[in-house]
Amino acid sequence: MKAVEQEVQYNRAGQRIVSPDYLLFEAPRTKHFMTGSEAVKEAVKRSSVDASVSYPITPQSEAAHLIGELWVEGYVGVYFRGESEFGVMSEIAGCALAGARTITTTSGPGTLRAMENFPMWAGTRIPVQLVLMARGVNAPLSIQPDNLEVSFLLDTGCMIWYAENAQDLFDMIIAGFTVAEKPAVHVPVVTVVDGFFVSHTREAIMLPPDDIALPPYNPYKSPMPVIDSEVPPGRFLRDPFVMKSNYISYATHASWQWEVRSAIERSRPFAKHYLRSLIEEFGSQEADIVFVACGTAAAQAKEAVRLLSQEGIDAKVVKLKTIRPFPEEELRQAVKKAKYIFVPEFNVVGWLEREVRRYLYGYSDAEIVGSPRVAGGMTMPAEVIVKEVLTTLKEVKHVI
């Protein structure tokens, strides 16, 4: 019997093209020590990225700079600087509409300056990736860790994934392109990581070899015709929709927006596969004290679980890997035995607590405690989380 040989293909940088499953799950990995920003570079290096536009803002400036280095080295097709965050996000849309796999990064106030673009990205069904290194939104101006800006992004029609550490971030960036580019999904993905705590600190990270990469993006599988000045239908089917919006039914606008939300729903099975699940549980399965958290707050909650176990108190962490889509079924299952649910957050508004309450309403009798909340650059020591639990349980009146 004649063996069928699969032709080996290479991308523009000369990297061997492999399947997302091989790159994420099967390729041998070696240990490295690097910052979150460097992890972004390593992920982009293996993602056959066509274009990146940057407007460096603290703390994502180093990540943007490192993507620029990849362009110099030939791993990224096009790289340039926008004149503002708004300009960057608009230019990102242009690149993606022309069929390029595109990534950029932003933080805090830059996110808000670019805000109008995010629902536009989703509505035009472009699968771009935004790495959001969360930073405070405040006056007086803060350039410290805080994830308030995530609350502004929740209803833009973008998928929102939240990485706990550099390893998560590396894997999520590769998985992000893969899921966002599925024809049935094809909406932007925002991969969030806590600025400074992850972007600027070094940690051990397992990486696959850098001579392999994702297959290139195929824009002709897009749910809308790709802009192509030569080939119909792209040549004449993508003129500015808004210019004629008075001549379409209001139902179209409604249906269009529902369709974007449907696309996020369709991402669930793909995200479950490429992220291995939408949530991660840590600690005692039988525990009736549950921390629901994402990002660095989940890491600190894990440490609190260890400290509580030393006090003879069982607890567990439910880490949410995706916020949009929100993993409501998984969360409801994970908190079935909970009597107390704590939602530790790095912001003052408690947007995650609101989400948790919304999705558990009618499904859980547990007392939901939206605390501790720290912001503006404050750290969240595990001891503070433990104190919150002990005072809520009235184990002690004063914790020193």
Added chain:
Amino acid sequence: MAKLGPSGYSPYSVAYFQKLLNPQEGQALLYDQIVPEEIAMREAAKAMLTRQNPTIFPGPQVLYGWSEEAKKKAKLVKEMAKVLNAKIIPMYDYRPKYPKINPAVEINPNHPNLTIWHNRIKACIFIGVHCHYANVALKIIRAETDCFTIAMCSMDGHEDAMITLRDQHSEEVERFIEVAKQVKAELGV
């Protein structure tokens, strides 16, 4: 989808409200049930052969000869129409039109209900329409009309249609035509 329209005032999404997603490869959706593709093809043919004014809505991926597959599919659409005793009304442009479309000869994703109402269409097939525009149109049709919608999609499918057939390339379309011929003979229409 769960039921035939008109389902209500707003073009709700079944993925969002009913958590109904596209079927896996090799399977199809019949209302809210996942069924083998063969069964869905038979039901689709039956709907087209028994409901009033069946119509096929070919989209740009079939109408414009930008690939050999498109040309092949276009010929198959004509054959399909003949077998199903169906009319063909093209969705040749996704842009909204001023002052309005001519619903007798075209369908537009921004107000597909006009064409359905004007022609009193009770069953239709979407084929070759880019997924986003098919999904936008299918939600509006379900909200505002009682038309039975069938989506023949070359990619993952359209859960907002009453029957979803996914991965429908020319080979699958040829198979559907054969199934339709059998159903037609059984029904004697």
